[in-house]
Amino acid sequence: MQKLTSLFKALSEEKRLRIIKLLEGGELCVCDIVAALNMSQPKVSFHLNILKEAGLIKDRKDGRWIYYRIDDSDMLRRFLLLTVMERIFEGAVSKDSKRLGAFMKNKAKKGSAAACKSCREDIDNG
Amino acid sequence: MQKLTSLFKALSEEKRLRIIKLLEGGELCVCDIVAALNMSQPKVSFHLNILKEAGLIKDRKDGRWIYYRIDDSDMLRRFLLLTVMERIFEGAVSKDSKRLGAFMKNKAKKGSAAACKSCREDIDNG
DNA sequence: CATATATATCAAATTATGTTTATATTTTGC
DNA sequence: GCAAAATATAAACATAATTTGATATATATG
Numbered sequence: 001m002q003k004l005t006s007l008f009k010a011l012s013e014e015k016r017l018r019i020i021k022l023l024e025g026g027e028l029c030v031c032d033i034v035a036a037l038n039m040s041q042p043k044v045s046f047h048l049n050i051l052k053e054a055g056l057i058k059d060r061k062d063g064r065w066i067y068y069r070i071d072d073s074d075m076l077r078r079f080l081l082l083t084v085m086e087r088i089f090e091g092a093v094s095k096d097s098k099r100l101g102a103f104m105k106n107k108a109k110k111g112s113a114a115a116c117k118s119c120r121e122d123i124d125n126g
Numbered sequence: 127m128q129k130l131t132s133l134f135k136a137l138s139e140e141k142r143l144r145i146i147k148l149l150e151g152g153e154l155c156v157c158d159i160v161a162a163l164n165m166s167q168p169k170v171s172f173h174l175n176i177l178k179e180a181g182l183i184k185d186r187k188d189g190r191w192i193y194y195r196i197d198d199s200d201m202l203r204r205f206l207l208l209t210v211m212e213r214i215f216e217g218a219v220s221k222d223s224k225r226l227g228a229f230m231k232n233k234a235k236k237g238s239a240a241a242c243k244s245c246r247e248d249i250d251n252g
Numbered sequence: 253c254a255t256a257t258a259t260a261t262c263a264a265a266t267t268a269t270g271t272t273t274a275t276a277t278t279t280t281g282c
Numbered sequence: 283g284c285a286a287a288a289t290a291t292a293a294a295c296a297t298a299a300t301t302t303g304a305t306a307t308a309t310a311t312g
Contacts, residue, residue: 001140001143001214001215001218002140004143004209004210004213004214005137005138005139005140005143006138008134008135008137008138009134009135009138009299011131011134011138012131012132012134012135012137012138013131013299013300014127014128014131017127017130017131029258029259030258030259030260031257031258031259040301040302040303041258041259041260042259042260042261042262042301042302042303042304043300043301043302044259045259045260045261046260046261046300046301047300049260050299063258063309063310064257064258064259064308064309064310065257065258065259065309066258066259066260076209076213079205083130083202084130087130087202088127088130089127092127135269139269139270141270155288155289156288156289156290157287157288157289165271166271166272166273167288167289167290168271168272168273168274168289168290168291168292169270169271169272171289171290171291172269172270172271173270175290176269187278189278189279189280189288190278190279190280190287190288190289191279191287191288191289192288192289192290
């Protein structure tokens with residue numbers, strides 16, 4: 001019962017749905033998500049942890065990065081994630097993916113470190 | 127997006143899942159649910175309202191009673207409700223249905239008013 | 253080794269949810 | 283009309299979730 005409520009609770013928050021929607025496009029490191037959502041890193045880590053505890057996402061460490069990705073390994077989660085992805089109006093998260101795109105370009109150009117450092121300015125005034 | 131989050135939020139609470147599970151057996155008035163869950167009436171009304179706002183249940187007025195029932199009129203809700211009903215371990219809500227059963231018997235015998243009045247004592251010490 | 257980066261964690265402040273107690277509203281039977 | 287029942291609503295309070303700002307940890311790089 002508690003497993004079920006925590007699963008629904010994880011899905012009951014706007015920022016967390018935005019993260020899921022983003023991860024639909026493939027795995028991302030925390031820094032990518034921070035740039036995309038334009039939120040503080042501890043805040044993003046907080047929400048990522050809740051999604052992880054609920055079994056909705058998995059992480060993988062690579063050097064100093066930690067990559068997160070969708071975990072739809074069981075049927076219920078698969079359906080719920082699908083629901084989120086389908087039901088969230090694209091427009092509702094278009095800024096996120098725009099920011100992510102801009103950030104990724106910078107990352108490629110300057111290397112991730114520089115991109116991370118300047119992502120706010122570069123993206124939101126570009 | 128907000129509709130989706132409020133739907134998940136409604137499902138993210140134990141007492142609300144218990145109510146849904148109860149309503150699986152057919153419509154019930156508030157007083158039935160109060161007796162089944164052995165909780166205060168305002169508390170039950172509070173949770174019923176959240177479920178109603180989320181579109182998971184509907185109500186119907188009949189005299190001085192208000193009957194609530196499952197509303198699975200759209201596919202997403204139908205699936206979510208099914209999920210809840212199937213995933214909740216029977217044992218987790220067996221006391222609720224036991225209390226409901228006892229209450230219903232009293233109701234038939236004494237009339238609902240008397241049963242409502244004495245439901246706590248009759249059921250929990252019987 | 254010293255420094256910078258990526259991320260996590262923690263404590264304090266804030267905000268949102270749930271609970272309780274009291275009261276209001278509507279309906280029915282006398 | 284009046285009293286009792288069924289339910290809702292509101293205010294005060296308690297608890298839980300989120301945000302923020304600071305700091306810790308681990309890793310890579312020069």
